[in-house]
Amino acid sequence: MMLNAPIPLLMITPLAAAVICMLLSERSRLLVSFAAVLIQLLASLSLLLLLLQQGPITHPLGSWEAPLGIALRADGLAVLFVLMTSVVAGIAALYAALYLTPGPLRAHFWPLFWFMWAALNGIWLAADIFNLYVGLELLSLAAVGLVAFSGSKEALVAAIRYLLAALLGSLAYLLGVALLYGAHGTLSLSDLSQQMQPGVASSIALAAMAMGLLLKSALFPLHTWLPPAHGGAMTPVSALLSALVIKASLYILLRLWIELRIHELAPDASQLLGWMGALAIAWGGWMALRQTLLKRVVAYSTVAQIGYIMLMFPLLRADNAEASTLALQGGVLMVLSHALAKAGMFLAAGNLILCTGRPELSALAGTSQYRPLSIFGFGLAGVSLMGLPPSGGFSAKWLLLQSALASAQWWWIPVMLLGGLLSAAYVFRVFHYSFKEAENSDTFHRPGVGLEICALALSAASILLGFIATWPLHLLTLPDILPLAVLPEGSLEQSLELLQTPTYETLHGTSEQQP
C-alpha cells in the first residue's frame, strides 16, 4: 500500500493546503503554497515512474474497498492529465504570487486555488461516476469563486452566469448517474463497461450526462457563459480556467465515451459531437476576430479550440482500430498542447495589459517595438494554436488528419484547415495592432521579468510538446488503459512513423529511449 503513496498524496496535499491556507496569515499562505506545489510536482513525477514500472494502478483510499470506500485509479490517460495539471497550475501559481498585489485579494486566491487543484486531481483519478460528480461540483464552486473574487460588477455577473450554467450541468450529470445506478446497480466505471446494457434508461442517462458535460465544457451553442467568465477573470485565473478547468468535463466525456463504448453503441451521437465541434471552431474563430478586448479574443479562441478537441469523437470508430487510436492520440495531444498554449497566451495577454494599462486591443500599438518579449510569448502560443509545425498543436492536428483519412471521413479535413486559418487570422490581428506606431510609447509599464518568464515557459512548452509528442502517446498505449487500447501488434510504431515527417527527425531519438 505504501508503494502507491503518490496517489493519496495527490489528493491530500491540495486539500490540506486549502484548509491550512485559510488559517494562516497572508505571508505564510505563500510559503505553504510553494511547498505544496513542490510536493504536487514530485508526487506526479513519482506516479509517472510508478506507472511506467508496474502499469495502471488502482488504489482504495484508506483500504476501504468500493462500493463503500472510494477507489482511485491511475492509468496512462489519468497520469498525463495529472502531469499537465502540475505543470500548468505550478507555473500559474508562481505567476499569481508575482501578479497579485499583497492584500486580501491575494490571500483569498490560495484556498480557492487549492480546492480547484484538489478537484482536478480527484477527477483525473476517479474510478467511479459518482466521485466524478463530486469532483465536478467542487471544481465548479472553486472556479466560480476564482472568477468572482476580484469583486468588480462585471466579474460578479460573469460568476453568477457561470455558476448557473455549472449547477445545471452538474445536476444533469447527477440525473444520469441516478439512472445508470438504478439500471445497473453499480457506479464503478470498469463494472459499468462490462455490464452496460443498451436500453431506454441507459440512453436517457447517457444523454443527460453528455448534455451536462457539454454545457460545462462550453461547446457551441452552450458556450455563452464562457467568454465573460474566462475573459473577465484576473489573468492567472483566466489561464487556469481555460487551460485546466474546462478540460475536466471533456475528460469525463471522453472516459464515458470510450469505457461505456458509446462510440460503438451510438455512432450518430459521435457525429453530432463532431458537428457541434465544427460549428464551435467556426463561431469561436469568427467571434475572436470581432472582439475589441484582448482577453476576449483569447477566451473566444478557447471556444474554437474546444471544437477541435470534440473532433476526436466522430473519429473513434468501433470498426477501425487504427483510426480510433490515431483519434485518441490526436485528441489527447490537442488537450495537452491547448492547456500549455492557452495558459501561456492568457499570461502573455495579461502581461501586455500590464504594459499598456488598458484591456483594449487598440492599446497594443507600439508594444512590439517597446515590449517585444511580451508579444513574443503571445506569438509562440499562437503558433501552437494555429497548428504550425513544429508545435504540439501541429502534431495533434496531424494525427487527427491521419485518423480522418484512415476512417474515410474526409469532411473533417476542411473543418480543421478552416479552423487553422481562423486561428491564424485572430492571432495576426493581435500582431497587427501591436505593430502599429504608438503615439504615447513613453507610457508603457514594464511587467516584472518573472511574469514574462512564466508566460514564455508555458508557450515554449507547447512548442516543445511537438518534439516529444511520442512520449505522451506512449503512455496512452500502456496495457489495459482503455478497452480501445487493445491494439493490433505494431500499431504504436505505425502511428509514431506517421509523426516522422521530415520535420521530425528529432522524434526518432526520443522514441528509442522508451522502456
Place this chain on the structure above:
Amino acid sequence: MSSSAVIFSLAGIGLCAIGLFGFMLHTHLIRKLLAFNIMGSGVFLLLVGMAQRSGHTDPVPQALVLTGIVVAVSATALALYLIRRWLQLSGSTELPEDDRR
C-alpha cells in the same frame, strides 16, 4: 419494480421537470436558485427510488444522496452570497440582458 419505487421515481421525474421549467423561465435570481433546489430534490428522490427494486434497501444511494445534499447546500450558499453581493452593487435581482453575445 415495487409500486413505491415507481411512485418515488415518477415524483422525482416530475420534480425535475418542474425545477427545470422554473430554472429556464424565471429571471429573478432567487427563483432560479429555488428551482435548482427543486430539481436537485427530484434527482435525489429518483436516486433513492430507483434503487429499491430488489425489495431491500440499498445503502449506497442513501450515502450518495447525503453527499449530494451537502454539495447542493454549499452551492446554494455560494449562489446566495453572490446574488446578495450583486443586489448590493447593482440594486437588481436579475442579470443584465446584454453581454450575451
